[in-house]
Amino acid sequence: MTNVLVIGSGGREHALAWSLSQSTHIGKLFVAPGNAGTSQIAENIAIDPTDLEGLAQFALRNAIRLTVVGPDNLLALGVVDHFQALGLRIFGPTQAAATIESSKVFAKKLMRDVGIPTAPFEVFSNYSEALRHVRNREVPLVVKADGLALGKGVYVCHSLPEAELALVETMLERVHKDAGKEVVIEDFLEGPEFSIHAFCDGTTSVLLPAAQDHKPIGDEDIGKNTGGMGTIVPLPWVDSEMLREVDEQVVRPVLQALAGRECAFRGLLFPGLKMTPDGLQVLEFNARFGDPETQSYMRLLKTDLLDILEACVDGILIDISVEWHPGFATCVVLASGGYPDQYKTGLPITGINEAEQLANVEVFHAGTSFNGALTTSGGRVLGVTATGDTLNIALDRAYEAAQLIHFEGKYYRNDIGAKALTSKP
Numbered sequence: 570m571t572n573v574l575v576i577g578s579g580g581r582e583h584a585l586a587w588s589l590s591q592s593t594h595i596g597k598l599f600v601a602p603g604n605a606g607t608s609q610i611a612e613n614i615a616i617d618p619t620d621l622e623g624l625a626q627f628a629l630r631n632a633i634r635l636t637v638v639g640p641d642n643l644l645a646l647g648v649v650d651h652f653q654a655l656g657l658r659i660f661g662p663t664q665a666a667a668t669i670e671s672s673k674v675f676a677k678k679l680m681r682d683v684g685i686p687t688a689p690f691e692v693f694s695n696y697s698e699a700l701r702h703v704r705n706r707e708v709p710l711v712v713k714a715d716g717l718a719l720g721k722g723v724y725v726c727h728s729l730p731e732a733e734l735a736l737v738e739t740m741l742e743r744v745h746k747d748a749g750k751e752v753v754i755e756d757f758l759e760g761p762e763f764s765i766h767a768f769c770d771g772t773t774s775v776l777l778p779a780a781q782d783h784k785p786i787g788d789e790d791i792g793k794n795t796g797g798m799g800t801i802v803p804l805p806w807v808d809s810e811m812l813r814e815v816d817e818q819v820v821r822p823v824l825q826a827l828a829g830r831e832c833a834f835r836g837l838l839f840p841g842l843k844m845t846p847d848g849l850q851v852l853e854f855n856a857r858f859g860d861p862e863t864q865s866y867m868r869l870l871k872t873d874l875l876d877i878l879e880a881c882v883d884g885i886l887i888d889i890s891v892e893w894h895p896g897f898a899t900c901v902v903l904a905s906g907g908y909p910d911q912y913k914t915g916l917p918i919t920g921i922n923e924a925e926q927l928a929n930v931e932v933f934h935a936g937t938s939f940n941g942a943l944t945t946s947g948g949r950v951l952g953v954t955a956t957g958d959t960l961n962i963a964l965d966r967a968y969e970a971a972q973l974i975h976f977e978g979k980y981y982r983n984d985i986g987a988k989a990l991t992s993k994p
Contacts, residue, residue, distance in 0.1 A: 571592075571594055571635060572596040572633050572635075573589055573595060573597075573637065573875065574599045574631075574633045575636075575637045575639065576624060576636065576639055576640070577639025578603055578607075579604070579640075579935045579936075580863075580900075580933045580949065580952040581859070582607065582639040583606045584864040584867040584954075585637060585863060586611050588867040589874055591873075592873050592874065592876075597612070599611055599614050599633070600612070600613055600614065601614040602614065602617070604938070605934050605938055605939040606932075606933060606934025621646065622651070624636070624652075625657060628652065634658060635659070635878060635879060637659075639857065639860075640857070641670055642717055644661055644662060644664065644671070644836075647663070649663050649667075650663050658882050660835075660836060660837075660881060662856050665831075666833065669823065669834070670857070674751055676854050678692075679826055683825075686819075686850045687852075688711070688756040688757075689755060690753050690755035692752070692753055693751065693754065696740040699752055700733065700736055703733065703754060704733075708729060708731075708757075709725065710732055710755065711725055711726065711753075711755050711756070712726060712739065714739050714751075714752060715750060716747060716748030716749075717748055718748045720794065720796040721793070723794060736752065758843045761844055762781065762842065762843050763779050763807060763842055763843075764780050764840065764859060765779055765815050766838070766839050766862065767820045768837060768891065769836060769837070769886070770835055770884045770886035772884070774816060774824060776812055777802075778807075778869070778893060779807035780859070781986075782800050782862060783982060783984075785798070786909060793909050793910075795904070795909045796909075796948075797859070798901075798902045798904065798982045798985070799900055799902050799981070801865065801897065801964075802865040805960065811844075811849075819842070820840070823838065823854070839856070840853070840855075861949075864952040865899060868954050868955075869893050869956065870894075871894050876889060877891060896956055896959070896963070897960040898954060898956045899955055899960070899967045899986055900967070901953045901981055901982070901985050902981060902982075903981050904949050905945055905948050905978055905980070913978060914944070914946050916944055916945045917943065917944055917976060917977075918937065919943075919975050921974055924953065924971070927966060927969060928966065930955045932952070932954070932974070935951060935952060936948060936949055936950045944976075953970050968983075
């Protein structure tokens with residue numbers, strides 16, 4: 570039996586642990602540090618995820634055969650390199666390979682060099698030069714902090730004042746800290762967004778069904794960007810031909826380019842995409858499972874997740890057949906009032922058991938704690954997931970379940986999946 574350690578504390582990690590717990594050859598399952606939800610299916614370990622040596626020593630002491638990394642910042646810190654140096658098996662890209670996510674400048678230049686379709690762009694490290702640039706060009710435009718910014722470092726600017734504010738916040742006020750040392754300023758692309766996840770073993774890739782996240786806090790995509798307010802899988806208008814195009818034009822070229830730079834990518838590659846009037850365009854790359862996309866994916870995955878992850882680590886992904894349950898899955902995120910800005914924590918949560926009594930509903934914890942009672946501890950609190958034969962059925966079930974859960978200030982979008990039901994490119 571295989572002992573597994575999952576690193577992280579969000580809904581993504583709960584969903585991964587939930588899926589791994591169902592493996593036919595799972596041994597002991599640990600999550601560091603985990604949350605109130607993971608404690609119900611695994612043993613939570615009170616180790617700070619940035620304590621790489623502490624995590625590695627725990628893995629050595631507990632005969633951990635596979636460690637699975639959730640958060641992007643740990644990959645950028647080099648957790649995979651640290652574990653591998655000690656002979657430990659770990660799922661995720663090395664620090665060098667993870668630069669595809671940790672530096673948008675690196676990713677954009679790589680795409681330009683390889684010929685991957687992406688928006689025209691300029692890079693700036695000087696605020697005055699960046700300001701001069703935006704004042705001499707048309708809007709809308711997009712300003713991106715170079716580094717990791719918890720999913721909040723991208724500004725879609727529809728006016729010059731918005732662009733100027735984005736530069737002030739990013740480069741002068743450093744609201745995203747060192748992520749704002751450099752910025753990418755690029756053309757705004759028209760068209761619907763979607764994302765693809767791909768299991769990778771350095772050379773072979775296996776694409777997951779297309780997903781669509783909903784980043785802005787408000788209905789109809791109004792308001793500030795968040796880490797993600799809900800997802801649907803699969804996306805009805807992304808067909809097999811489009812997936813083949815993504816694999817051939819995006820995923821494989823990136824794998825080849827990184828391998829050629831002696832930083833082969835093993836793990837989960839996650840490009841964010843747009844289908845524009847001029848065709849497929851890449852917005853960005855991520856180097857790990859998406860959150861909340863993973864919460865929808867795990868509800869549909871049929872193949873043993875542990876088998877897939879081990880095949881990626883061992884370079885034998887070509888030997889695995891990845892299968893999916895038919896139908897659709899959706900995730901509706903329940904957030905704290907005030908998120909993504911200031912919000913309260915420590916608020917009692919009720920109704921999860923009632924919600925999970927509904928057919929085909931699972932609730933994944935993200936920002937929760939349990940100290941005698943279940944309470945909120947983060948901005949995104951819960952991911953209410955549901956499956957169904959149709960997207961409508963899955964959405965109806967998720968929203969019915971969401972209404973049964975209560976905590977002070979509970980907020981969620983009411984239009985997850987609505988655009989996919991009414992329109993396509």
